Amino acid sequence: MIRTFKHYLSVYSKILEVSFAKSSSFRLHFFLVILMDFLFYLVSIQTIKIIYDQVGMIGPWDENHFLFFTAFVLCIDQIHMMVLSQNFWYFSEYLRTGEFDYYLLRPISSLFMAFFNNFNFSYLLNAFFTWGLLIYYGIEIQLTFYQWIIIPPLFVVSFIFQFILEILIATSMFWTIKGLGVNILRLELQRLSRWPDFIFARYFKFVFTFAFPVLLIGSTPVKIIFQEANFSIYLLFLLLLSCFSALLYFFWKKGIRQYDSASS
Amino acid sequence: MKFYPRLSQANEIIKMTWHEFFAYRVDFFLKSIIPIIVFFLVKYFLWLNIYTGNGNELIKGMSFQEMMQYHLWVLATSLVILGTNSFNMAQDIRFGKITPFLLYPMPYAFHQMAVFIGQTIFHFFVIFISFSFLIGFNLIDLPVDTITLILSIPYLLLCATMWFIIQFIFGAAAFWMEETWVLRIMFIIVAEFLSGKIFPLTFFPQFFQNLIYHLPFPHFSYFPVMVLMQKISFTDLSNYLVSLSWQLIVLILIASKIWRKGINNYTAAGM
Numbered sequence: 361m362i363r364t365f366k367h368y369l370s371v372y373s374k375i376l377e378v379s380f381a382k383s384s385s386f387r388l389h390f391f392l393v394i395l396m397d398f399l400f401y402l403v404s405i406q407t408i409k410i411i412y413d414q415v416g417m418i419g420p421w422d423e424n425h426f427l428f429f430t431a432f433v434l435c436i437d438q439i440h441m442m443v444l445s446q447n448f449w450y451f452s453e454y455l456r457t458g459e460f461d462y463y464l465l466r467p468i469s470s471l472f473m474a475f476f477n478n479f480n481f482s483y484l485l486n487a488f489f490t491w492g493l494l495i496y497y498g499i500e501i502q503l504t505f506y507q508w509i510i511i512p513p514l515f516v517v518s519f520i521f522q523f524i525l526e527i528l529i530a531t532s533m534f535w536t537i538k539g540l541g542v543n544i545l546r547l548e549l550q551r552l553s554r555w556p557d558f559i560f561a562r563y564f565k566f567v568f569t570f571a572f573p574v575l576l577i578g579s580t581p582v583k584i585i586f587q588e589a590n591f592s593i594y595l596l597f598l599l600l601l602s603c604f605s606a607l608l609y610f611f612w613k614k615g616i617r618q619y620d621s622a623s624s
Numbered sequence: 625m626k627f628y629p630r631l632s633q634a635n636e637i638i639k640m641t642w643h644e645f646f647a648y649r650v651d652f653f654l655k656s657i658i659p660i661i662v663f664f665l666v667k668y669f670l671w672l673n674i675y676t677g678n679g680n681e682l683i684k685g686m687s688f689q690e691m692m693q694y695h696l697w698v699l700a701t702s703l704v705i706l707g708t709n710s711f712n713m714a715q716d717i718r719f720g721k722i723t724p725f726l727l728y729p730m731p732y733a734f735h736q737m738a739v740f741i742g743q744t745i746f747h748f749f750v751i752f753i754s755f756s757f758l759i760g761f762n763l764i765d766l767p768v769d770t771i772t773l774i775l776s777i778p779y780l781l782l783c784a785t786m787w788f789i790i791q792f793i794f795g796a797a798a799f800w801m802e803e804t805w806v807l808r809i810m811f812i813i814v815a816e817f818l819s820g821k822i823f824p825l826t827f828f829p830q831f832f833q834n835l836i837y838h839l840p841f842p843h844f845s846y847f848p849v850m851v852l853m854q855k856i857s858f859t860d861l862s863n864y865l866v867s868l869s870w871q872l873i874v875l876i877l878i879a880s881k882i883w884r885k886g887i888n889n890y891t892a893a894g895m
């Protein structure tokens with residue numbers, strides 16, 4: 361087990377080296393990506409602020425609570441963009457052109473190679489902004505020591521949850537000719553997860569909490585932090601995480617059997 | 625004399641564009657329909673929550689019903705105006721795919737424009753059918769004035785042309801840059817915010833509104849929606865048309881200059 365972990369770690373360190381070399385080759389692009397994400401964060405925060413200029417509360421949250429939630433989902437987004445995002449776009453291309461064959465031949469998990477093969481260093485600098493926002497709004501709403509402590513584990517679980525759900529969606533590319541539509545679907549579900557679950561009506565909330573739980577990614581951890589939900593929801597969160605991991609394992613295996621090289 | 629062959633060329637390209645839409649039906653559904661559903665779901669529930677939660681009848685002079693009508697029109701105008709075909713342009717330049725167009729008796733920009741028109745017409749029908757269905761079954765409340773709708777078509781087409789030219793300029797940046805998608809996404813992020821796609825521009829402070837009204841952004845959502853909702857006077861509309869026309873002329877000149885400069889840099893093997 362430890363040997364396998366070390367092996368994967370050494371592979372990932374090589375991936376990081378190559379990705380760094382790639383990122384530093386295109387310096388203008390490197391800075392433009394930072395600027396692009398900065399604009400996205402700014403627009404996300406400003407949108408909430410402008411809406412709150414007109415109203416005092418949205419659901420049970422005031423402006424600072426809502427902005428803390430937004431900062432939390434932006435932190436997940438920043439890590440996602442840095443570690444995973446690019447790989448989803450490449451994955452559809454690799455399936456279409458047959459380059460995925462090489463991932464199947466390597467003595468390492470094909471899923472790992474498909475989704476961890478590119479690391480985007482441009483997004484690393486944006487972490488200061490997103491985490492800075494999270495800390496700022498955390499101070500504004502006067503989080504207690506206990507609330508600060510539970511943020512990192514909840515963040516990790518949320519990130520893994522999003523990762524599993526998105527790969528599950530991406531596996532459908534084994535059955536489609538073009539991957540663009542699937543990637544758009546993935547981005548649209550991300551867009552849904554950036555809003556708190558209380559804004560949705562009961563039936564939609566149920567579907568997007570249990571059937572396809574994108575609303576759990578941001579809402580559940582933040583509600584646990586705000587102590588609006590008890591810890592049993594955390595257990596449900598972990599239970600759903602296990603279920604969707606099993607589903608991912610099943611569909612990934614099925615997808616690989618379906619894969620027929622360049623004609624897949 | 626040259627007009628008719630051009631028309632038949634455009635006709636063939638438009639047919640090919642539609643053919644592609646129908647060939648990849650799942651992809652079309654995921655690309656075009658899912659964003660509409662998500663967009664509307666989020667807008668509907670968010671504003672419902674804001675209006676009911678705060679007991680507000682009006683926000684910035686708009687009732688909940690008007691806000692929903694605003695967002696439905698935003699949805700419709702976005703599909704008609706904000707085409708995506710020039711997204712592949714950078715790839716065409718980098719991989720040398722524009723070479724045949726330098727030899728064909730058909731400019732590359734003409735081909736792109738014809739694809740854009742094909743997309744726009746197709747999206748217009750998608751909107752027309754889906755809105756007719758939703759209105760017919762009383763699922764949405766959207767008063768439509770036929771005369772306003774017909775009169776607004778030339779204005780909408782001008783707005784769509786401006787969007788196309790801006791996207792064309794970003795695509796042409798591929799003559800000098802390795803990756804141009806980042807420029808396009810940056811522009812889309814800013815445009816969505818400043819065009820009134822997220823909320824009406826009246827939500828911004830007055831001085832900021834005055835500033836934005838002189839930029840191209842409101843022509844992508846806010847102004848067309850205000851025209852369709854009959855919330856502007858004829859004088860306002862003619863002012864918008866004048867401002868849009870000169871912005872369009874400037875953009876066409878910039879685009880053609882960039883294209884000519886880029887073509888001088890271009891090697892047939894790509895960039």
